[in-house]
Amino acid sequence: MIVILKSGASDQQIDHVIERIEALGLQAHLSRGTFRTIVGVIGDESKVSEDSLRSIPGIAQVIPVLPPYKLASLEAHPQRSVVDVSGVLVGGGNLGMIAGPCSVEEPERMDRLAKSARESGANLFRGGAYKPRTSPYAFQGLGVEGLKILKEAGHRYGLPVVTEVTDPRNVEIVSEYADMLQVGARNMQNFVLLTEVGKSSRPVLLKRGMSATIQDLLMSAEYILSQGNPNVVLCERGIKSFDPSTRNLFDVAAVPVLAGLTHLPVIVDPSHATGRPDLIPACALAGLAAGADGVHIEIHDEPEVAKSDGPQALLPEQYQELAGRMRKMAELLGKTISPPNPEVAA
Missing domain, CATH: 3.20.20.70 (Aldolase class I)
Known part of the structure; x- marks a missing residue:
């Protein structure tokens, strides 16, 4: 999962996002760009709700890396079902x-x-x-x-x-x-x-x-x-x-x-x-x-x-x-x- 912060997000807001992610047992990888700050979330995405993250001040967008249809996805089940x-x-x-x-x-x-x-x-x-x-x-x-x-x-x-x-x-x-x-x-x-x-x-x-x-x-x-x-x-x-x-x-x-x-x-x-x-x-x-x-x-x-x-x-x-x-x-x-x-x- 990738969390994109608003361009004007404060250091305090960024720290809060990282604390929230780590409190769920996930790893947070911070990347500061010229115009955007991005936090990569590593771990079991089922432990975190996209809606709950979006409600945190300073967050602009939450992008899941894996599809929300876990059991139906080809990634989770590479062999075609019969x-x-x-x-x-x-x-x-x-x-x-x-x-x-x-x-x-x-x-x-x-x-x-x-x-x-x-x-x-x-x-x-x-x-x-x-x-x-x-x-x-x-x-x-x-x-x-x-x-x-x-x-x-x-x-x-x-x-x-x-x-x-x-x-x-x-x-x-x-x-x-x-x-x-x-x-x-x-x-x-x-x-x-x-x-x-x-x-x-x-x-x-x-x-x-x-x-x-x-x-x-x-x-x-x-x-x-x-x-x-x-x-x-x-x-x-x-x-x-x-x-x-x-x-x-x-x-x-x-x-x-x-x-x-x-x-x-x-x-x-x-x-x-x-x-x-x-x-x-x-x-x-x-x-x-x-x-x-x-x-x-x-x-x-x-x-x-x-x-x-x-x-x-x-x-x-x-x-x-x-x-x-x-x-x-x-x-x-x-x-x-x-x-x-x-x-x-x-």
Whole structure:
């Protein structure tokens, strides 16, 4: 940590800063320049609060040397993490191919979509049983019944299932049915929810908030990791912009940026990023080319009657074509698509 003092800081103020640092068991290295005086702090930075230092008279700026996301940082964990979702691997050269409808619907449709996703090459099946909606009058999901339908459909075809958990009180029941818990964009900074999923043994898919910085995303991941759950996959799903051409701005650059900061796997969600089926294939391939560890895509066989987000869903045949192209991209990049797991319990 580096402490920069104000240009007019007195000797008494400088001495007080050094005394405060040393009282915390850290070493203070004073450097006086022509215009600035700097104090280098050596030792365990967790012992000192940046805010408490900033409140000391005479201090202009406190600059941490290490990132605040200790457990999520690549420096703390140089080896890339591989997350095991009931036998399907994500990260470390293994691609997670997540497909399914936005919302869990009737059992017959979910069975058709799971079968189609499996035949196309997906290795994880998704669907929302609980839906956080902007309008209180919109479809809110089927709840526990939806969880049962999702699990039965996915596991019938060897596909571990991913679903969103929206309430800390529901973490336990969702964990009974889901192989992976999703924390959506609206809940990325719901710290109570993050703490609860961190206590769960289930892997977590953490989506970037619509207005969140990359550091915000990593700090949210830190909440989960700090509770003892190391199995976190980050998801770039688009951020808000001023341009209405797409639903969100697909920040594909976030993928290599995150790769340089964290050991956690990173996937992309071009469905929510663009909201346009015609743009999903190009953005999915761009995400893989940028280094993503997987792709999350919504599919539906009748988008016009979908319970939610039908306009952004690919038809099963469209996903099948895209999945074939993604397999070729994976081969080109030397990555493996982990096969579905026939041993997941039905």
